[in-house]
Amino acid sequence: DQQVKQNSPSLSVQEGRISILNCDYTNSMFDYFLWYKKYPAEGPTFLISISSIKDKNEDGRFTVFLNKSAKHLSLHIVPSQPGDSAVYFCAASGAGGGTSYGKLTFGQGTILTVHP
Amino acid sequence: KAGVTQTPRYLIKTRGQQVTLSCSPISGHRSVSWYQQTPGQGLQFLFEYFSETQRNKGNFPGRFSGRQFSNSRSEMNVSTLELGDSALYLCASSWGGGPNTEAFFGQGTRLTVV
Numbered sequence: 001d002q003q004v005k006q007n008s009p010s011l012s013v014q015e016g017r018i019s020i021l022n023c024d025y026t027n028s029m030f031d032y033f034l035w036y037k038k039y040p041a042e043g044p045t046f047l048i049s050i051s052s053i054k055d056k057n058e059d060g061r062f063t064v065f066l067n068k069s070a071k072h073l074s075l076h077i078v079p080s081q082p083g084d085s086a087v088y089f090c091a092a093s094g095a096g097g098g099t100s101y102g103k104l105t106f107g108q109g110t111i112l113t114v115h116p
Numbered sequence: 117k118a119g120v121t122q123t124p125r126y127l128i129k130t131r132g133q134q135v136t137l138s139c140s141p142i143s144g145h146r147s148v149s150w151y152q153q154t155p156g157q158g159l160q161f162l163f164e165y166f167s168e169t170q171r172n173k174g175n176f177p178g179r180f181s182g183r184q185f186s187n188s189r190s191e192m193n194v195s196t197l198e199l200g201d202s203a204l205y206l207c208a209s210s211w212g213g214g215p216n217t218e219a220f221f222g223q224g225t226r227l228t229v230v
């Protein structure tokens with residue numbers, strides 16, 4: 001039972017354009033969402049997060065949007081740069097009580113390629 | 117401020133052996149979580165420790181265990197290794213491990229079981 005889903009395995013965009021990565025979740029108890037960037041054989045790097053009480057959070061070129069009614073979030077990267085090429089993971093936490101301590105539930109990831 | 121440090125970076129073990137991996141969290145962080153990443157299953161939560169106590173556990177067999185020391189450093193142990201245990205093992209630290217906190221990951225330990 002995959003509670004966090006990233007339905008696009010890959011995304012290719014041109015440098016300077018917008019990259020939009022999508023994520024859906026099924027567990028309504030999730031109340032905090034994070035995006036991580038990962039290179040092969042390295043640990044994920046935290047990018048940006050959003051609480052369920054917000055619908056948007058910005059940090060530089062990165063913006064995360066949350067639609068609670070649709071159980072959907074997206075990460076926008078503007079403008080995209082070749083150095084953004086990596087695997088992007090969506091993660092969720094807060095599934096209730098002790099089962100939420102220290103636990104992130106991850107999507108399967110989306111490979112972003114930004115072409116010069 | 118130093119990040120999360122995992123040692124060793126790479127390990128090769130034989131089936132049936134056991135292995136211990138180490139994680140030093142960011143200074144001041146008291147929560148340490150462990151994850152297994154494989155191509156087929158993605159990133160899966162193993163367990164979480166806070167103040168030397170395991171507070172949460174994922175769906176892994178008892179061969180996977182861990183502990184945390186008073187300085188918040190953590191170790192995880194896998195006994196009776198199987199080929200399917202080959203994976204990237206990641207450690208993440210956070211201030212309190214609560215549901216609304218960011219977790220920061222180490223570089224991981226690549227375990228290969230032959």
